[in-house]
Amino acid sequence: MIALGKPPPDWRRWTIAITGVNAKPDNPGPGLAVARCLRESLGFTGRLIGLGYEVLDPGLYHSGIFDAGYLIPYPSGGSEGQLERLMEISQAEGIDVMIPCLDAELSTFAHNEAALTAAGIRMLAPRQEQLRARSKDNLGELCRRLGIETPETQKVSDPGFFDRCRDEGWSYPLVVKGIYYDAVIADTPDDAKAAFHRIAAQWGYPVLVQQFVGGYEINLTALGDGAGQMLGPVMMRKRALTDKGKAWAGISIEDAQLEEMGRAIMAGTNWRGPLEVEALRGDDGKLYLIEVNPRFPAWIYLSHGVGCNLPQALLRLISGDAPANLPRPRPGTLFIRYAEELIVSLEQFQAIMVEGVVTAPRNKNRVA
Numbered sequence: 001m002i003a004l005g006k007p008p009p010d011w012r013r014w015t016i017a018i019t020g021v022n023a024k025p026d027n028p029g030p031g032l033a034v035a036r037c038l039r040e041s042l043g044f045t046g047r048l049i050g051l052g053y054e055v056l057d058p059g060l061y062h063s064g065i066f067d068a069g070y071l072i073p074y075p076s077g078g079s080e081g082q083l084e085r086l087m088e089i090s091q092a093e094g095i096d097v098m099i100p101c102l103d104a105e106l107s108t109f110a111h112n113e114a115a116l117t118a119a120g121i122r123m124l125a126p127r128q129e130q131l132r133a134r135s136k137d138n139l140g141e142l143c144r145r146l147g148i149e150t151p152e153t154q155k156v157s158d159p160g161f162f163d164r165c166r167d168e169g170w171s172y173p174l175v176v177k178g179i180y181y182d183a184v185i186a187d188t189p190d191d192a193k194a195a196f197h198r199i200a201a202q203w204g205y206p207v208l209v210q211q212f213v214g215g216y217e218i219n220l221t222a223l224g225d226g227a228g229q230m231l232g233p234v235m236m237r238k239r240a241l242t243d244k245g246k247a248w249a250g251i252s253i254e255d256a257q258l259e260e261m262g263r264a265i266m267a268g269t270n271w272r273g274p275l276e277v278e279a280l281r282g283d284d285g286k287l288y289l290i291e292v293n294p295r296f297p298a299w300i301y302l303s304h305g306v307g308c309n310l311p312q313a314l315l316r317l318i319s320g321d322a323p324a325n326l327p328r329p330r331p332g333t334l335f336i337r338y339a340e341e342l343i344v345s346l347e348q349f350q351a352i353m354v355e356g357v358v359t360a361p362r363n364k365n366r367v368a
Contacts, residue, residue, distance in 0.1 A: 019099070020034075020101030021057050023339075031051075032062070037311040037312060039065050049069070050066040053073075062342060068093065099311070130269050130272060140153050146268045155207070156196065156209050165209070173186060179208065218238075220276070224275055232326035235259065235329070247337070252305075258277070
């Protein structure tokens with residue numbers, strides 16, 4: 001196991017800061033689901049602090065889950081601004097553990113980990129070299145090294161590629177992807193170029209193009225102990241999708257080949273912390289790796305529903321209390337996502353706008 005310094009006596013009483021508390025219906029962040037797993041974890045009486053990037057991130061105000069919410073600077077602002085803000089928040093809240101939940105911020109968190117640890121804030125997240133190894137533009141090399149099938153992927157900087165790609169051995173449909181987020185299935189060169197320009201404008205370069213593979217998607221989430229072992233694999237098949245291809249409903253499954261793929265990735269990278277494997281069961285019967293996401297997925301609440309609460313297991317792993325074997329998840333359990341309205345007072349909204357913080361003790365500020 002990993003030595004992270006002397007932890008507080010009991011993980012059930014820790015103060016946990018969680019990012020990714022946005023909840024766009026077509027592409028929600030994982031933070032709210034991670035927090036729900038911890039809030040409903042047996043015996044947990046600690047405090048949960050929501051960290052958001054936008055004033056409309058609902059986790060900042062969700063007093064049924066979080067004890068307080070804080071705005072933090074965008075990762076594009078650099079690691080120094082992030083660290084300064086986190087130190088301010090920890091001084092006010094006494095943060096014991098940080099759980100980053102968004103791809104784009106993990107590099108700055110990795111850069112700041114030593115300083116956070118020195119300040120008493122523990123974190124179990126991938127290191128810079130692990131983030132680079134699984135990045136979308138390096139995924140092909142990782143798969144070749146591990147003997148895993150993956151669709152052909154190429155960086156694209158010139159939208160003219162989509163007019164001449166057939167001459168280079170590509171065929172439509174293609175998948176156009178951002179380096180951090182977003183993927184569009186394009187049936188024509190015009191569709192592909194439109195997706196290219198939109199994704200580049202939102203997420204920057206490089207833009208990636210991936211050969212389309214027909215089939216259905218299956219996903220795995222688990223924890224890596226940093227020494228090559230995979231803990232608590234939970235697998236699901238998507239049953240309903242948003243326009244962005246995110247799971248609106250899914251069902252827990254067991255798939256030996258997907259689990260083997262996850263273990264190979266964990267062992268081949270000595271993965272550290274949460275991970276999501278997105279794979280495709282092709283019409284040809286093969287299993288293709290599509291993406292490796294370096295954090296909990298937005299559907300992580302399913303892990304609690306199938307009896308293998310992975311955010312809880314993460315805290316236990318950090319504390320040194322992780323069991324040798326986590327419970328096997330129950331297959332055949334369905335999750336269905338839904339949207340709800342959160343009631344926010346003008347005073348709370350103004351507090352976030354002006355001061356960047358709102359404190360809302362749980363079970364208070366609720367509308368009867």
